[in-house]
Amino acid sequence: MATLEIDHLNKSYGTLRALKDMTFSVESGEIFGFVGSNGAGKTTTMRIALGVLRPDSGEVRWDGRPLDLQMRRRVGYMPEERGLYPKMKVAEQLTYLARLHGMSAADARTAVDHWTEVLGVAARRGDEVQKLSLGNQQRVQLAAALVHDPQVLVLDEPFSGLDPVAVDVMSGVLHERAAAGVPTVFSSHQLDLVERLCDRVGIVRGGEMVALGTIDELRTTDFSRWRVVAPDAPPGWADAIPHTTVLDVDGAATVLELTSPAAGAEQAILQAALAHSPVREFTQVRPTLTDLFRHVVSADETPATEENAA
Numbered sequence: 486m487a488t489l490e491i492d493h494l495n496k497s498y499g500t501l502r503a504l505k506d507m508t509f510s511v512e513s514g515e516i517f518g519f520v521g522s523n524g525a526g527k528t529t530t531m532r533i534a535l536g537v538l539r540p541d542s543g544e545v546r547w548d549g550r551p552l553d554l555q556m557r558r559r560v561g562y563m564p565e566e567r568g569l570y571p572k573m574k575v576a577e578q579l580t581y582l583a584r585l586h587g588m589s590a591a592d593a594r595t596a597v598d599h600w601t602e603v604l605g606v607a608a609r610r611g612d613e614v615q616k617l618s619l620g621n622q623q624r625v626q627l628a629a630a631l632v633h634d635p636q637v638l639v640l641d642e643p644f645s646g647l648d649p650v651a652v653d654v655m656s657g658v659l660h661e662r663a664a665a666g667v668p669t670v671f672s673s674h675q676l677d678l679v680e681r682l683c684d685r686v687g688i689v690r691g692g693e694m695v696a697l698g699t700i701d702e703l704r705t706t707d708f709s710r711w712r713v714v715a716p717d718a719p720p721g722w723a724d725a726i727p728h729t730t731v732l733d734v735d736g737a738a739t740v741l742e743l744t745s746p747a748a749g750a751e752q753a754i755l756q757a758a759l760a761h762s763p764v765r766e767f768t769q770v771r772p773t774l775t776d777l778f779r780h781v782v783s784a785d786e787t788p789a790t791e792e793n794a795a
């Protein structure tokens with residue numbers, strides 16, 4: 486198994502620059518979460534990764550070589566627009582897709598039995614796809630991405646519309662595929678799930694990768710938050726501390742965020758609190774992926790320098 490490399494992809498639709506130097510790689514056995522606001526460029530990247538869309542420049546490599554038609558057949562792809570034939574029966578459809586990817590009839594049948602069983606749609610094998618609930622159609626769609634034993638997985642929103650049990654099943658499948666060495670990239674707006682499941686995460690904004698790393702790396706290289714419990718401090722005590730903004734006040738507890746990595750800023754918070762009150766607690770709050778996402782995605786496009794330097 487090898488690495489999937491997305492290397493400096495650029496793509497415009499007319500005058501809209503959908504991707505700007507999009508770059509990341511997914512190692513063998515790694516689960517990579519691809520997150521960003523609506524329209525950030527995730528689907529465009531994934532379509533290019535599979536080869537259904539051409540970049541204006543840049544390259545997608547697998548095992549060090551540009552992804553060609555033959556290698557694309559080894560990718561398990563779940564498109565955003567989905568792609569099942571509504572009138573075709575579940576097992577027929579999955580068998581057809583497996584055969585299209587070069588499997589023998591016997592292997593295809595075994596794989597269809599296996600994946601419909603794992604994904605909980607075995608009882609629906611003989612039903613037309615259009616007769617299934619949306620969640621079950623989604624399970625069949627996942628089976629379609631997995632049925633040909635792909636060596637890479639590229640999944641656009643694979644968890645959307647799944648019930649909690651199906652989410653657990655799918656999470657288990659991704660872990661199991663990762664343990665077998667398959668690199669996986671998936672997009673999702675369910676950030677708690679991404680945080681739980683992924684080895685590394687990429688956050689995109691306006692077609693650009695704006696944060697990339699493990700959750701722990703993103704936490705330490707980004708911004709920091711502090712929780713102060715100062716029972717005797719008057720309301721508003723924390724409002725004017727330089728390089729900070731107050732995020733939340735709950736009784737005696739105040740949560741502040743550093744707005745720039747100024748040296749000694751956290752000490753300034755502590756001193757300000759001590760000027761008014763004994764301090765019962767002064768701890769760093771570990772941001773969740775949702776916190777990091779909000780911070781990165783809502784960041785002003787223009788450099789925020791003058792305001793704080795004044």
Ligand SMILES: Nc1ncnc2c1ncn2[C@@H]1O[C@H](COP(=O)(O)OP(=O)(O)OP(=O)(O)O)[C@@H](O)[C@H]1O
Nearest residue numbers: 498501503521522523524525526527528529530565
């Ligand atoms: N075929 C197209 N023609 C013109 N513009 C497009 C086309 N496909 C995508 N875009 C635009 O490119 C940008 C990136 O879209 P893309 O679908 O890649 O975003 P996304 O991150 O997958 O969003 P979502 O989370 O909503 O699925 C958006 O501004 C979108 O409107």
